[in-house]
Amino acid sequence: MIQRYTTPEMGVLWTELAKKTNWLEVEAAVLQARGKLGEIPEIIHKLTRRVKITEAILARADELEKTNDHDLIAFILAVTEQLPDKVKPHFHAGMTSYDDEDTGLAMTLVASLGLILEKMNRLRRVIAARAEKHRYTTMIGRTHFIHAEPITFGLKLLGWLDVVERHIANLQKVREDARVGKISGAVGTYVLDPTVEELACGYLGLKPARISTQILSRDIIVRYISALVAVANSLDRFATEIRHLAGTDINEVAEFKRPGAKGSSAMPGKSFLRNPIKSENVCSLARMMRGYLIPAYECEVVWCERTLENSAAERIFLPDATILLDFMIKRFADTLEKLEVFPEHMKRNLQKTGGIIFAQRVMMALTGKGMARDQAYDLLEGICFSVKRGTFQTEDGKTFRDLVAAHPEITANLSLEEIDVCFDPQQSLKHVDTIFKRFDLAI
Amino acid sequence: MIQRYTTPEMGVLWTELAKKTNWLEVEAAVLQARGKLGEIPEIIHKLTRRVKITEAILARADELEKTNDHDLIAFILAVTEQLPDKVKPHFHAGMTSYDDEDTGLAMTLVASLGLILEKMNRLRRVIAARAEKHRYTTMIGRTHFIHAEPITFGLKLLGWLDVVERHIANLQKVREDARVGKISGAVGTYVLDPTVEELACGYLGLKPARISTQILSRDIIVRYISALVAVANSLDRFATEIRHLAGTDINEVAEFKRPGAKGSSAMPGKSFLRNPIKSENVCSLARMMRGYLIPAYECEVVWCERTLENSAAERIFLPDATILLDFMIKRFADTLEKLEVFPEHMKRNLQKTGGIIFAQRVMMALTGKGMARDQAYDLLEGICFSVKRGTFQTEDGKTFRDLVAAHPEITANLSLEEIDVCFDPQQSLKHVDTIFKRFDLAI
C-alpha cells in the first residue's frame, strides 16, 4: 500500500479501521441472527452496534496483541471492554477468528470490486467516446512494428473497448463469486446453527458459503486476483501502444502535459518532446500486478482444515493488488481522455513507404483478374525491392506506387483507375462502420 | 509436451497434423462461405476438402519452410500443390496467416476444454461417491497441522466437490469465450467481406470475433490459462492433503499400490509404507502449471496490430499446460478413486490428545451456564497445561478428559452427563447432513 499509487476512495476500504469495523459488523450480524432465532435477546446485537471502532480501540487491541500474539483475539478483547456485561457472554460465542476475517474480507472485496467497476465503466465511456471521435481517423496499422495496412485510430480503440467490456463482465461475475461469507466455526462444522450463518450473511449483503473449513476455499481469491491482474495486463498493452505512438519517430499522439510539468532534470527539450510517463507508469505497475499472481495462486494451497501460510501474504497482496489496479484504471482513463491525437501526423506516416503498404491491394486486384496468387505476390515483392530502404524511393525518386503504375505486367491487367483504387486508403476501410455497429457506444 | 504426462486423447489434439488439419478446415470453411455468397463457385470448397493433410504434406511444408522461413506460407504452398488449378486462385485469397492460425487454435482450445470437462466431470463423480461413502467417517480436523475438532472424511471431500463444481462452471464459461474465430485479414479491416467470417466461423462451430487486429486479443488466452492453472492449483491442495494423511505418522489413507510397484530402490519397507507418489506427482505438475501463468499473461502484451512475441511461447505453453492439466485430473481422479481409507486409524488419531480437542465444547457448555467466555477459555487452557506434551497425560496417567471431569469449577457447572456430551465427537457433527443436502451427489 504505497500512498503514491492509492486513490483515497480505495485506500479507505483497506485501512485497519475499515477492516475491524467489518469484523464488528460480522459479530453484530451474528448476534442479530441469533436474536432472530430466539437464542439470545434481540437487544444484544443492538447494544453491540453501539460500539464504534475507533483509533483508540485499535490502539488498545494493538497493545493486547503484544501479549496474546493474535490480532483477532486482541480485537475481541478490546471490543469486549466496551460492551455492557449482558452482551459479553454472547459476544464472539461459538465463533472462530476466520468467521470474522473471511466474512469481513468478502465485504471488502465486494466493495473494492464496486469501485473498480465504476472506474472500468468510466474507462469504457472514455474509450467509446474517443473511438467514436476517431472512427475515420486514418493511420497506418503496424505488424511486427512494420507498416502493414491502413486502419483508423477509432478501430484501434474499439479493439480496446472489446477487451474492456469482457473484463467488466468478468469482474461482475467475480464479484458475485466473492460475495460469500462463512460463520461455520473452527473447522466448518457449525458450533452455531447453520441458519445463523445464512441470516447473518444476508444482513451483510452476502451469501453463505455452501461449505467451508476454518476458512473459505481460496480458489475464490485466485479468481479475484486473476481478474484484477487480467485487467492490469490489458492496460499494459494499451499503454504500451500509447508509448509507441508517442515516440518521437512516430509522433502520432502525445500525453497531455500540465503546464509546468518537467520531462527531465537534464534535458530542457524533454518538456516539449513529452515523455509518456503516465503510460509508462501503467506499464510498470502492470509488472507488479503480474507478480501478485504467484502468491495468490500459492496461497490456495493450505493444509488440512487450514494453515496460516496464506495469511501474511494476503495481508500484502490483497490490498496492494486492489489498490494498484484501481489507481491504474484511473490513471489510464485520465491519460486516454486527455490524450492529444495528431491526425495529420498519422496521415504523413501512412505515406512514408510510398505505397508499399498497398501491395496486398494490388495483389488482390491482380488475382481478381486471374493472375495466380503466388505469381502476383512475387511480382509485387520484386517491385518493392527496387526502392531504397531508407527513403523508400529509387535513385531517381520513384516510389513503389510510381513503379507499379508503370509496370507492364500490371498495366496489362489493371487500368490506372483500378490502380488508383488500390492505393486509396479508404478502400481498406470500407467495413469500419460494420465493425462499429457491433458496439453500443451510446452508453 | 512430455510423453510421460500426455494422455493419448489429448496428445492427438496438439500434433502438427491436427493443427494443420484445422488450418485446412478453416480455409475450406472460408471458401464455402465465399461460395455461399456467390463470390466463387460452390465446387471450390468441395475440391479443397478432398485434400487430406498427411505426414507427406507436412514433410513437404517443412521443406518449403526451410526456404521461406514462414510456417503458414509453407503450408499454403504445400497444400496448393495438391489442389486442382481452378482452386488455386481462390485458396487463401484475402486471408492472412492468423486467420488460419487463430481460428484453428480456437478449434483446438474448444476441443481441449471438451476433454478437460469430461475428466472434470468424472473427477466430480469420484469425489461425490467417496464423500457419500465417508459421510460419517469421523476424523480429526487439523488447523495449523495441529489437532482441532472432529470432522468427517466425507465433509473434507465435500469441500473439494464444492471447489470442483466452481471450476467446472468456470471452464464451461471459458470454453464459450474461447469459441471465437477471425477471418478479418492482415490488420483486422476485412479484405474479405465480414459475412464470410460470420459464415465460416459458423461452419466451424465458432462465433466470429466482434473485432480483431491481425490476431485475436490474447485476453482470451489469459483467461484460458488462468482457468487451467486454477484447476491445477486446487488439485495441488487436494493432493497435498492426501500426502499428509498418508504420512506414516498420520496413516489415515494410503494410495493404492499395484502389486509389484516399488517404493524405493534402497528401502524394501517403502513398498509396505507406500509413498504417495501419484499425489506428489500432481503437486509437482501444479508447480509447472503456475509457471505457465507468466508467459500467458505477458503474451497478451503485443505491439500495435500484432507482433510475434506471443508466438513461440504459445507454441510451448498452450500444449504443455493443456496436456499437463488433462493428465493431472486423470491421475488425481484415479488416485482418489482407489484411495484406501482407514477409518479405524482415523478414530485412533481422534483420541490422541486425550480430549483436548473438545475443550471448545466444554467452554461452550460453561458459557451456556453463564460463565464468561474468557474465564472459561482460561480455565480450560489451564487444564490442558497439566498434561505432558508427548503423551498427553499427566505423570499419573490422567488425560485432559479425566481432569475436566474432576475439576470443581467445572463440575460445579456441568453434570457428568453434560461433560460426556462435550467429549462425544458426534456432538460436533450434528450438521453433517445439513451440509451434504446442499450438494447433489446423485449425478
Next chain:
Amino acid sequence: MIQRYTTPEMGVLWTELAKKTNWLEVEAAVLQARGKLGEIPEIIHKLTRRVKITEAILARADELEKTNDHDLIAFILAVTEQLPDKVKPHFHAGMTSYDDEDTGLAMTLVASLGLILEKMNRLRRVIAARAEKHRYTTMIGRTHFIHAEPITFGLKLLGWLDVVERHIANLQKVREDARVGKISGAVGTYVLDPTVEELACGYLGLKPARISTQILSRDIIVRYISALVAVANSLDRFATEIRHLAGTDINEVAEFKRPGAKGSSAMPGKSFLRNPIKSENVCSLARMMRGYLIPAYECEVVWCERTLENSAAERIFLPDATILLDFMIKRFADTLEKLEVFPEHMKRNLQKTGGIIFAQRVMMALTGKGMARDQAYDLLEGICFSVKRGTFQTEDGKTFRDLVAAHPEITANLSLEEIDVCFDPQQSLKHVDTIFKRFDLAI
C-alpha cells in the same frame, strides 16, 4: 512496506528521508569531485553538505512536485532554495535524475545487504549451535513423508547450515555487484568528465559503472532480487519442516510460546497444542517473495537508453522484498533459537513401525552374506506385508523385527547378534561425526 513485517533498522533505510539524503550525498560527492579536479571551488561541496534533508524539505519538494510532476526535479529545486547563491549554478549541473537515483539506490542496496548479512550470520550461528546440541539426537528421517531411516536432528540442521552458508557467500558477491554508481549523464555519454564519476563514486564507497545508459543495467537488480528470494525460498523449506515436526501427529518440536499468547479464538486447547504460527508466517512471506521475481525480471527490459517502466515497480518491490526478507530471517532465527525439541518423542516415533525402517539394513546384511540384492529386497518386502498397516503389528502382536528374527531364510544367514545390529539406529549414524567435521561450527 507493511509496518507489521518491518524491522526498525531496515525500515529506516527505505524512508523518503533516507532516499533523499542519499541523493544529496551524491550531489555533494559530485561537487567534491569537481572541486578536486579544479572545475569549481572546493568550498562548493562543503556549502552543499551544510544542507540537511529534513521533513520540511521533503514537504516542500512534495509541493513542488505537484506542479512539475517530477520527483527528482522537485527535490533539486527544494534543496536549491536552501543553498547559498554561489552554489546554485553548480548544483546538479551536468547531471541527470538517474545519476542521483541509481547511485543513491546503490548506497541503499549495499546498506540493506549489510543488514541482511548480519542477520544471516546470526541465523548461521543459531543453526550451528542447535545442530551441535542435537548432533546425536536420533530421529526418524522421512522421505515422501513416510518413515525412512534414522537420522539425527543435528544432521537435519546441518543441512540447513550448508544452504545458509551458500546464501551468505552469494549475498556477499551480490553486494559487490550492487556497489556500483553512475554519474554519466542523460544517455551515458558523460556531460561531466568520467573522472568525476570515478571520484564521486569513490567518496560514496562505490565503484563507477563500466558503462551505463541513462540508468544502470537492471541485470544487477535481477541478481539482487534473485539472491533475496533464494534466501526466502530456503527459509520456506526450513519453516515447512518445523511446521511438519510440530504437528500433533509428529510432535517432535514446538515453537516457543510466550506466556499469554493465544492459539485460537475458538479453541482453548490450541494454546497447549501450539500452532507453529511463526513458521507459518515465514512460509507465507516466502510466497510474497517469489512473486517479486516477476517484476524484478521484467523490469530489466526497458527500451533504448531507458524508459520508465521499471520505476514504479521498483519503488514497490525493492523496499518490500528487502524489508520482508530482513524480517523473515530475524523471525526464523528467533523461532529456531527458542524452538523446543523433544528428543524422547523423536525416539518414540522412531520405533513406530516396529523396525520396518531397518529393512534396508537387514537387506544389506543379507547381500553381504551373498544373497542377491533383488532376492533380499523381495524377502524383506514380503515380511513387511505381514503386519497390519495401522498398528504395524500382526494380529498376534508381532512386529516386523520379531518376524525377521524368526524367519528361517534370514536366520540361516544372520545370527541374532547380526540381526540386532541391523535394528540398532546407531548403525545408521556412524558417519555423523564425519559429516559434522566438514563444517566449522565454532564461529
Next chain:
Amino acid sequence: MIQRYTTPEMGVLWTELAKKTNWLEVEAAVLQARGKLGEIPEIIHKLTRRVKITEAILARADELEKTNDHDLIAFILAVTEQLPDKVKPHFHAGMTSYDDEDTGLAMTLVASLGLILEKMNRLRRVIAARAEKHRYTTMIGRTHFIHAEPITFGLKLLGWLDVVERHIANLQKVREDARVGKISGAVGTYVLDPTVEELACGYLGLKPARISTQILSRDIIVRYISALVAVANSLDRFATEIRHLAGTDINEVAEFKRPGAKGSSAMPGKSFLRNPIKSENVCSLARMMRGYLIPAYECEVVWCERTLENSAAERIFLPDATILLDFMIKRFADTLEKLEVFPEHMKRNLQKTGGIIFAQRVMMALTGKGMARDQAYDLLEGICFSVKRGTFQTEDGKTFRDLVAAHPEITANLSLEEIDVCFDPQQSLKHVDTIFKRFDLAI
C-alpha cells in the same frame, strides 16, 4: 523440449539415453571407488562398464517400469540383466535412486553450462566486433522512446557487452556450484563409506556434496535456473531494442533476410519491409523462460529428507529452460552478427527534431557563462515550444537551432561559434574512446 527450438548439440545431452548413460557411469564410478578401497574386486567396475546403454535397454526398462512404477528401479533391473553374475550382488548395493539421479543430473548440468558458455563466448565476440565497427556510428539516444541526446551505435552495443560479460562470470560460478554429486544413500547418512562418494565424484569430474539428504538441496537448481533466465532476460532487452530500431518509423537496422524468406502470407511488401522475426522469437522465448522461475523456486521446498514434488517439474523445466536458452543465445548471436545497420538513416533521424536534442548542451553553455541553471532550463524549454510538434519547425520553417541562434538572451552570452559547438553531435561523444578503453574487445 520442442524440436523447433532445440540445437542438436544440446538436445543430445537431454535424451533418455544420455540420462541413463550418466546413471550407469555413476554406478560404475561407485564400483570403481569401492574397488579402489578394497571392498570389492577391481574387476567389478570394469565388467560394469562393458554394458552400454542402448535403445534396447531403455525399452526393456520402460517395460519393467510398467510393473514396478519406478523408473530408476526399472533401469537397475534392465541393466542387471546384462551384467555378469559376479557383478550383480554389488551393483547398486548401498545406493538409493537419487545417488544416481542427482549425480547424473549434475553431470548434465555441468555439460549444459559448458555448451551455453561456448555460445555466450561467441555472443560476446559478436557483440564486441560489432561494437568496435560502430564505435563512432552516431545515432540518437532515446529515453522514454523520445529523442534525447546523441550516442553511438557502438556504445549501445558496448552496454550489452558489459551485461554479457557479467552473465559469463555468473554462469562460470554457477557451473562450479552445480558440479556436485552425492552418494550418501537413502537419507544422507551413508550406507557406503563417505570415501566412496568422494572418490566416485572425483572420477566423474564432480565434487562431493558437503551434506545431503536423500537428494541434493535444490538451492543449487534455483541458482542454475536463475542464472539461465537472467541471460534470457537480458537477451529480451537486446532483442526488443533491435525490434524498435528495425521498425519502419525508425528504420535504423534490419534483420538479415535469407533470399526467399517470406514476411507475410497476405502482404507482399512485408518481405521488403522485413519483420524482425528472429528478435521477436527471442523475446517470446524469454517470456517462457521467466515462467520457469516459478517451478524452479517452488521445487526447492520439499518436505523432510525429500518428497517428490520437485521430480516431475524438474523433468520438464530443466531440459526446457536449458534447451531454450541455448537456442536463444545462438539465434540472437546469429541475428546480431548479420544485422544490417544503416548509419545514414541514423544520421537522418538524429536531425529530426531540428536540434531540440541539443538543448541541454546549450543550457550547459549558458550556465558555463554564469546563467542560473533553472533560468537557462526555462529559456530553452520556451524556445522548444515555438516549433510545431509534427514538423519540428515554426510556421515559417525555422528549426529550434535557427531560433536559438537568433535569440538575444542567448546571443548575449554565446558566440555563433559556441552555439555551433552545442549543436555538433561530436561534442556529446568526446568520451566514447574512454568508455571503450574499459573493455577488452580483442578476444
